[in-house]
Amino acid sequence: MGTLERLMAKSVFKDGDVVSGAVLTGLGVFVVSEARNWDYLTPEGPGPGFFPMWYGLVLVVLSLVVVVSALARRAHTPQGDIDWQRVGRALLAWLALTLCIVGLKVLGFVIGFALLVLFVVSVMYGRPLAFGIVSGVATAAVFYLVFPVALNVALPVGVFGF
Amino acid sequence: MDIAAGLLHGFAVALTPGNLMWCFIGCFLGTVVGVLPGLGPAATIAMLLPLTFQMDPTSAIIMLSGIYYGAKYGGSTTSILLNVPGESASVVTCLDGYQMARKGRAGAALGIAAIASFVAGTVGVIALMLISPPLAKFALSFSSPEYFALMSLGLAMVVLLAGKSLIKALLAMLVGLWIASMGTDLFTAQSRFTFGQSELLDGVDFVVVAIGIFALGEVLGNMEMREGSEVLPVPKGLRNLLPTLEELKACRFAFLNGSVIGFLIGILPGAGSTVASFISYGVEKAVSKHPEKFGTGVPEGVAAPEGANNSETGGALVPMLTLGIPGSSTTAILLAALILWGLKPGPLMIQDNPSLFWGLVASMYVGNVMLLILNIPLIPLFAQILKLPVALLYPVIFGISIVGVYSVSGSLFDVWMLSAFGLLGYAMRKLEYPSAPLILGLVLGDSMERALRQSLMMSSGDLGILVSRPISAVMLALAVLILLLPVFKKANTWRVKALEENG
Numbered sequence A: 001m002g003t004l005e006r007l008m009a010k011s012v013f014k015d016g017d018v019v020s021g022a023v024l025t026g027l028g029v030f031v032v033s034e035a036r037n038w039d040y041l042t043p044e045g046p047g048p049g050f051f052p053m054w055y056g057l058v059l060v061v062l063s064l065v066v067v068v069s070a071l072a073r074r075a076h077t078p079q080g081d082i083d084w085q086r087v088g089r090a091l092l093a094w095l096a097l098t099l100c101i102v103g104l105k106v107l108g109f110v111i112g113f114a115l116l117v118l119f120v121v122s123v124m125y126g127r128p129l130a131f132g133i134v135s136g137v138a139t140a141a142v143f144y145l146v147f148p149v150a151l152n153v154a155l156p157v158g159v160f161g162f
Numbered sequence B: 001m002d003i004a005a006g007l008l009h010g011f012a013v014a015l016t017p018g019n020l021m022w023c024f025i026g027c028f029l030g031t032v033v034g035v036l037p038g039l040g041p042a043a044t045i046a047m048l049l050p051l052t053f054q055m056d057p058t059s060a061i062i063m064l065s066g067i068y069y070g071a072k073y074g075g076s077t078t079s080i081l082l083n084v085p086g087e088s089a090s091v092v093t094c095l096d097g098y099q100m101a102r103k104g105r106a107g108a109a110l111g112i113a114a115i116a117s118f119v120a121g122t123v124g125v126i127a128l129m130l131i132s133p134p135l136a137k138f139a140l141s142f143s144s145p146e147y148f149a150l151m152s153l154g155l156a157m158v159v160l161l162a163g164k165s166l167i168k169a170l171l172a173m174l175v176g177l178w179i180a181s182m183g184t185d186l187f188t189a190q191s192r193f194t195f196g197q198s199e200l201l202d203g204v205d206f207v208v209v210a211i212g213i214f215a216l217g218e219v220l221g222n223m224e225m226r227e228g229s230e231v232l233p234v235p236k237g238l239r240n241l242l243p244t245l246e247e248l249k250a251c252r253f254a255f256l257n258g259s260v261i262g263f264l265i266g267i268l269p270g271a272g273s274t275v276a277s278f279i280s281y282g283v284e285k286a287v288s289k290h291p292e293k294f295g296t297g298v299p300e301g302v303a304a305p306e307g308a309n310n311s312e313t314g315g316a317l318v319p320m321l322t323l324g325i326p327g328s329s330t331t332a333i334l335l336a337a338l339i340l341w342g343l344k345p346g347p348l349m350i351q352d353n354p355s356l357f358w359g360l361v362a363s364m365y366v367g368n369v370m371l372l373i374l375n376i377p378l379i380p381l382f383a384q385i386l387k388l389p390v391a392l393l394y395p396v397i398f399g400i401s402i403v404g405v406y407s408v409s410g411s412l413f414d415v416w417m418l419s420a421f422g423l424l425g426y427a428m429r430k431l432e433y434p435s436a437p438l439i440l441g442l443v444l445g446d447s448m449e450r451a452l453r454q455s456l457m458m459s460s461g462d463l464g465i466l467v468s469r470p471i472s473a474v475m476l477a478l479a480v481l482i483l484l485l486p487v488f489k490k491a492n493t494w495r496v497k498a499l500e501e502n503g
Helices: A003-009 A016-035 A050-076 A084-102 A104-124 A129-151 B003-014 B017-035 B041-054 B057-082 B093-102 B106-139 B144-162 B166-181 B206-222 B245-250 B252-267 B272-287 B300-323 B329-340 B354-385 B390-409 B412-430 B435-458 B470-487 B489-501
Strands: none
Touching: A016 A050, A016 B166, A050 B166, A050 B435, A084 A104, A084 B206, A084 B390, A084 B412, A104 A129, A104 B390, A104 B412, A129 B390, B003 B017, B003 B106, B003 B354, B017 B041, B017 B057, B017 B354, B041 B057, B041 B206, B041 B329, B041 B390, B057 B093, B057 B106, B057 B300, B057 B329, B057 B354, B093 B106, B093 B300, B106 B245, B106 B252, B106 B300, B106 B354, B144 B166, B144 B435, B144 B470, B166 B435, B166 B470, B206 B329, B206 B390, B206 B412, B206 B435, B245 B252, B252 B272, B252 B300, B272 B300, B300 B329, B300 B354, B329 B435, B390 B412, B412 B435
16 A cells, blocks of 8 residues: 555544644644734833743644654554544543533532433443432532531532522 | 751641641542542642642641652552552552562562552651752752743653653643733733633633643543453451561662652652652662562562652652742642742742741651551551442542632633543543643743743843853753753663653
8 A cells, every 4th residue: 555545544634643733733823823912022021922922833843743743654654543432431421521510500510410420320330320310419419518518618509599 | 947946846837636637638538549540649639729728838738748648658559459550650569569469468568568658758758858958048049040941941851751752742831831821911911812701811720720631631531441450359457468577678678779769760850750660660670689580579579669659759849849840740739739828939938938848848757657557457448449439439520620620719610611621631641642741831831931031131132141140051951951862862762661661
């Protein structure tokens, strides 16, 4: 298989280094373009744009090196596949956490957290639903008793008042 | 205050009932965290940081440091019983510790790990106590250019030793510098990278980033898999947990080796306890009369790395407390804690806050004794923690993280950011971008920019000031050399090999 075919065999967008390098290049370009709007040098000395300009430029150069070297590596060595099943589990957990956080304003911490525990215990770890419900209610209750009641630490409150 | 008077004052602080309790809580939590694979001291300290804001800073640092060195004690338990290191610093303990356990000497291996940790941990504290005051005195002569050079050197060391790819480590550090730049510029009041959000005018809270990257990133990584590992049984009864005289005799050099190497490596920014434990193991094997037996379950193969990773703690606290330069992610979080409590870590720290410094040093003596007492008889109890269902543990960590972040600012915006940083932490793990340089970049970013700008103000914009002063020139030259090291093929092969061995 030729170099070009190898490159085409799998989308470069599935390569973590290519994608992360491209994202960081974008970040670097953004940092530099923002820094250009601020004073680089003032009569008193370096301005607010001085430091971001320099690390932004280094960010662009280094991230491009990551992209180019990842592309060069792909041309010579076939890359191993990402285990999407494992990544999917982690992303599912993150999604559940994010939904819980988004729902805090409406549901409040106690209900949102109980639902999060139920999801992780019963859906992600396959424990019986009853065990999940008991775990969710019990852990949320313990959090409520420890933080707002015992330690006087406020928790996000929803429309139900807790 | 001389060292003897300082230490006496420290014991007066550390031995108050309140501080004894915080020391015990820290050591106990540290051991638990060390036992649990996948939850490290950095994540735990980050999660608990918000709860310390109401505490007296001395009590708080005593507790958080207890978690730091306590985790090193606990880390060996999983290495020996599961062949899964509880901490990265305990990776090498698996080699001989697990083999000893398979031969029915699990108790002795755990006992040796606890004794080595105690001996080396105590040596580390003694060295911390002796070296910090003169180093702080020397650093009093530093001005902005020296500080900028020192921070550059520290970051260069961390970048060199943080990951297999130097470029990825540098990129992680630059992202840390970018996050540190968010908010209002202290010199000109210009808002930078705030995306029109008023919540970002004060910058991104360190707690949000630390909890997101460490606690959530770590847990999300662990949640990729459902299965746990099988635990080898721990013999019951104190007698079964004590090593024989012969085993202790075989370890006598390992105790010394671990103590000295651990401390010296600890002082170097970036090297950390994992490197310390590997080097100490390597030295022990090199000087042994029977190197071929290493890896088959020899007691000195447990004592040397366990000693080194405990002594390293004392070493790592030296630059953090005397120069305000952290060498690892955990010390970066401790440094951020000191700043958040309104203290100024640096050369004046010992002079301005003698109770905190000497109280911490004395509490580490006390804590090491507590840990020895806790660890030997209670090992079977701590081993039970390994049976805790992760299905419950992980959502509890999610809950503590949310509460921790919300309790700092009462802002849901910060909690949303927590979720974003959690994803970033997981992605960095997955794509092999080390997180230590990001955290260090974030902690040092502000001070580094301030030092650079002040230096250039001093010289009316002439960059030559950074290289015309001898101390600053030497440190910057070292930083450049460190970053160029991978260019030399042989040196880079050594670096990558060391990092690969670290797992």
